[in-house]
Amino acid sequence: MTEEKSLGSILVVGGGISGLTTAIEAAETGYDVYLIEKTPSMGGRVAQLNQYFPKLCPPTCGLEINYQRIRKNQKVKYLTLSEVESISGQPGDYEVTVKVNPRYVNENCTNCNACTEVCPVERPNDFNFGMDTTKAVYLPHQMAFPMRYVIDGKACKGADCGKCVEACKYNAIDLNMQPETITLKVGSVVYATGWDPYNPAKMDNLGYGRVSNVITNMMMERYAAKNGPTGGQIVKPSNGEAPQSIAFIQCAGSRDENHLSYCSYICCMASFKQATYIREQYPDAKIYVYYIDLRAPGRYEKFLNKVESDENIEFIKGKVARIEEDPETGQVIVEAEDIFGGGKIHQKVDLAVLATGMQPTTAESKLPGDLKYDENGLILEDESTVGVYAAGCAKKPADVTTSVKDATGSALKAIQTMVRR
Amino acid sequence: MSEQEFFVEPDLNFIKDVQRAGGGDLKKCFQCATCSVVCNVTPDDSPFPRKEMIWAQWGQKEKLMSDPDVWLCHQCNDCTANCPRGAKPGDVFAGIRSASIKAFAFPKFMGTLLSSPGMAIFAWAIPIVILLIMISLFPTIYSILPHNLDPHSFFGELVNEFKVAGWGNMPAGPIKWTNFYPELGIDMTFITLLTLGIISLAVGLYRFWNTMKENHGEMGLMGAPVPNLLAAVPTIFAHKKFMECDESKNRYYGHLGVFYGFVGAFVTTAFVASQFWLLGMKTPYGQISHVKFLGNLSAAAIIIGGLVLLVQRATYKKSVSSYFDWTLIVLVLGLGVTGLGTELVRLADLKSIAYPTYFIHLTFVAYLFLYLPFSKMAHLAYRSVAMTFARQAQRDLVSAEEIA
Numbered sequence: 001m002t003e004e005k006s007l008g009s010i011l012v013v014g015g016g017i018s019g020l021t022t023a024i025e026a027a028e029t030g031y032d033v034y035l036i037e038k039t040p041s042m043g044g045r046v047a048q049l050n051q052y053f054p055k056l057c058p059p060t061c062g063l064e065i066n067y068q069r070i071r072k073n074q075k076v077k078y079l080t081l082s083e084v085e086s087i088s089g090q091p092g093d094y095e096v097t098v099k100v101n102p103r104y105v106n107e108n109c110t111n112c113n114a115c116t117e118v119c120p121v122e123r124p125n126d127f128n129f130g131m132d133t134t135k136a137v138y139l140p141h142q143m144a145f146p147m148r149y150v151i152d153g154k155a156c157k158g159a160d161c162g163k164c165v166e167a168c169k170y171n172a173i174d175l176n177m178q179p180e181t182i183t184l185k186v187g188s189v190v191y192a193t194g195w196d197p198y199n200p201a202k203m204d205n206l207g208y209g210r211v212s213n214v215i216t217n218m219m220m221e222r223y224a225a226k227n228g229p230t231g232g233q234i235v236k237p238s239n240g241e242a243p244q245s246i247a248f249i250q251c252a253g254s255r256d257e258n259h260l261s262y263c264s265y266i267c268c269m270a271s272f273k274q275a276t277y278i279r280e281q282y283p284d285a286k287i288y289v290y291y292i293d294l295r296a297p298g299r300y301e302k303f304l305n306k307v308e309s310d311e312n313i314e315f316i317k318g319k320v321a322r323i324e325e326d327p328e329t330g331q332v333i334v335e336a337e338d339i340f341g342g343g344k345i346h347q348k349v350d351l352a353v354l355a356t357g358m359q360p361t362t363a364e365s366k367l368p369g370d371l372k373y374d375e376n377g378l379i380l381e382d383e384s385t386v387g388v389y390a391a392g393c394a395k396k397p398a399d400v401t402t403s404v405k406d407a408t409g410s411a412l413k414a415i416q417t418m419v420r421r
Numbered sequence: 422m423s424e425q426e427f428f429v430e431p432d433l434n435f436i437k438d439v440q441r442a443g444g445g446d447l448k449k450c451f452q453c454a455t456c457s458v459v460c461n462v463t464p465d466d467s468p469f470p471r472k473e474m475i476w477a478q479w480g481q482k483e484k485l486m487s488d489p490d491v492w493l494c495h496q497c498n499d500c501t502a503n504c505p506r507g508a509k510p511g512d513v514f515a516g517i518r519s520a521s522i523k524a525f526a527f528p529k530f531m532g533t534l535l536s537s538p539g540m541a542i543f544a545w546a547i548p549i550v551i552l553l554i555m556i557s558l559f560p561t562i563y564s565i566l567p568h569n570l571d572p573h574s575f576f577g578e579l580v581n582e583f584k585v586a587g588w589g590n591m592p593a594g595p596i597k598w599t600n601f602y603p604e605l606g607i608d609m610t611f612i613t614l615l616t617l618g619i620i621s622l623a624v625g626l627y628r629f630w631n632t633m634k635e636n637h638g639e640m641g642l643m644g645a646p647v648p649n650l651l652a653a654v655p656t657i658f659a660h661k662k663f664m665e666c667d668e669s670k671n672r673y674y675g676h677l678g679v680f681y682g683f684v685g686a687f688v689t690t691a692f693v694a695s696q697f698w699l700l701g702m703k704t705p706y707g708q709i710s711h712v713k714f715l716g717n718l719s720a721a722a723i724i725i726g727g728l729v730l731l732v733q734r735a736t737y738k739k740s741v742s743s744y745f746d747w748t749l750i751v752l753v754l755g756l757g758v759t760g761l762g763t764e765l766v767r768l769a770d771l772k773s774i775a776y777p778t779y780f781i782h783l784t785f786v787a788y789l790f791l792y793l794p795f796s797k798m799a800h801l802a803y804r805s806v807a808m809t810f811a812r813q814a815q816r817d818l819v820s821a822e823e824i825a
Binding site: 205251255256257258259292317319320322335336337339343344 | 459506
């Protein structure tokens with residue numbers, strides 16, 4: 001069998017929209033790509049959205065196209081539940097060790113769900129921000145790639161229980177799987193390690209965790225999504241009822257040197273988009289958007305104009321700096337100064353949505369390899385950056401469109417490293 | 422939004438004054454209004470400090486100087502702690518107040534003298550020189566005074582004090598303060614200084630009141646100033662506003678100590694003076710007298726309160742303290758320590774340092790009196806006047822009960 005001589009290999013770390021794009025764009029130019037993802041499925045944060053910009057399509061459309069391209073391309077080798085442990089060598093010639101954590105479910109899995117039906121253990125569903133639970137053996141989400149079940153090793157009772165092993169007709173479950181370490185030889189590395197929603201509990205004045213009907217914008221996406229914890233119904237977490245008034249709290253943690261000192265770029269548009277979710281479900285609901293500045297970059301301004309012309313949506317210039325629960329009605333009291341109106345307001349609403357920002361996953365733990373970070377943990381690149389790159393929200397907060405373009409650029413840089421070797 | 426045209430005429434020097442006096446980060450403000458929300462002492466209607474922050478950035482001197490809100494602020498620093506930009510509204514307000522005291526100052530140059538760290542040496546030299554001149558004038562004063570009085574009579578003794586007074590009695594003889602600075606000399610010096618201080622303070626406050634009134638707009642004032650001032654007194658004496666602070670709670674105790682220390686010292690002085698002039702009772706009183714007790718207690722309150730404020734300022738890193746702030750702390754602690762020290766050196770009979778200690782104490786008192794309208798000490802008067810005005814404008818009502 002003759003084998004095409006390899007042009008070289010690129011490692012892409014992170015299977016979100018940026019990592020998927022970098023991987024497939026590089027592979028389609030003929031390079032070998034390893035795509036590794038920490039969680040059991042590709043898709044990243046985009047998979048959690050209900051709709052996304054610019055066309056407000058469900059995430060299935062963008063993700064599915066990329067999954068297809070990867071499936072059809074022999075040059076992309078992907079690994080889930082995997083993390084980079086170390087990188088050595090120099091541009092063009094790196095040796096990377098990757099830890100592959102056990103999935104306990106092999107490729108025999110047909111997604112028949114028999115294991116889940118018999119599993120006795122429930123775990124909080126992190127895909128839905130803990131708003132519901134899954135069994136210890138579960139399908140990561142409806143758009144999982146690879147489409148295969150996984151066992152949460154921490155929640156699973158192990159061989160003592162073994163009910164799933166008995167229930168599986170395809171010998172797909174192996175509770176004795178062990179972590180492995182593999183070594184990859186690559187010419188360049190692209191980190192597309194993405195972002196986490198900023199932890200709302202860090203802003204004690206905004207009441208998250210203390211006031212029951214305060215949620216985050218990402219929780220709102222899960223509520224609104226058909227595959228979310230409520231089947232797409234936006235409700236008050238306290239009692240599951242429909243909210244009649246909703247406040248969006250912009251810059252919840254962003255543009256704040258006590259939290260994230262930068263603008264997270266997407267939260268304004270996310271709130272406008274979510275206002276449209278609410279308008280569709282509850283045409284009579286009153287919506288209040290509290291903001292410092294409304295940031296609708298580029299052509300998004302049209303969307304802002306549309307939302308602004310809606311008479312049920314009120315925009316109030318003034319940051320909410322205090323949120324309390326009304327002990328009598330259980331409503332949320334949001335407090336702000338209405339800068340144009342000239343007074344402090346104590347608005348009672350049924351539901352408050354914190355427009356929390358994007359924090360790079362590298363804020364807390366740094367990655368192997370020669371990388372520079374800014375004070376917020378965002379990866380810095382400059383002219384001297386060679387060999388190990390970053391793509392998408394690991395570098396700066398961005399929307400999907402921008403991330404995808406940046407990912408394509410990062411694929412080119414990764415290729416350049418090897419050509420110039 | 423207002424469609425009115427608004428021509429901004431920034432007063433750049435006022436911006437610089439505010440920046441120098443603690444508001445160095447004022448331009449970092451991006452008007453999010455977090456500060457107005459977290460402030461516990463602002464009224465809900467046109468709250469502060471957000472609006473003053475943009476006025477300060479734009480150098481709106483007149484707006485700021487005529488704004489009672491600047492003085493309703495008690496610098497809790499809740500705003501500073503929560504500010505997402507590190508603009509430190511609490512310190513900016515302190516800076517606006519210093520700059521206002523400077524701008525209201527009469528005569529003008531005194532405002533500059535007291536607000537410039539570079540002139541501190543002159544500011545301290547003036548009271549020292551005044552006291553030294555007075556001491557050197559004692560023989561002259563003695564020669565002018567009538568000498569035909571019975572030397573053992575009340576006035577005869579007062580006159581004779583000038584004959585022996587001054588540095589010449591050091592360190593010989595028993596420690597007797599009138600041997601250094603005669604009773605009549607004390608009254609002449611300090612009543613004059615205090616009178617000067619009060620006159621210029623009155624001019625400053627008059628200017629302040631008028632500018633507040635002119636810029637108040639169409640909303641009328643309710644009632645007359647005096648009843649509103651009296652109505653504000655319980656709030657001031659109880660330090661009610663300080664109690665509403667979250668961020669710097671222990672400042673309440675420090676300020677309370679210093680405040681009541683000064684009240685006590687004032688009562689003591691007034692009592693001793695009236696006893697002297699009405700009943701001919703001379704000092705020192707016995708150690709067990711009520712007046713003595715009050716005086717000692719006041720000194721202790723000033724020192725302990727001053728130390729609390731000192732430690733609070735030195736350890737609270739989110740906020741900066743200006744020359745204006747430190748000078749007042751030095752003055753407060755200096756008054757307390759040298760006041761108590763004067764008593765102690767007499768009781769311990771430390772002849773060599775007795776009169777120098779007393780002299781330093783007199784310097785602090787002279788500084789306090791002469792600079793009453795120009796140092797941070799003036800905040801007592803400006804804040805009281807602002808609270809009075811705010812009440813008249815129905816702005817600074819203490820609580821919902823009081824409104825009802």
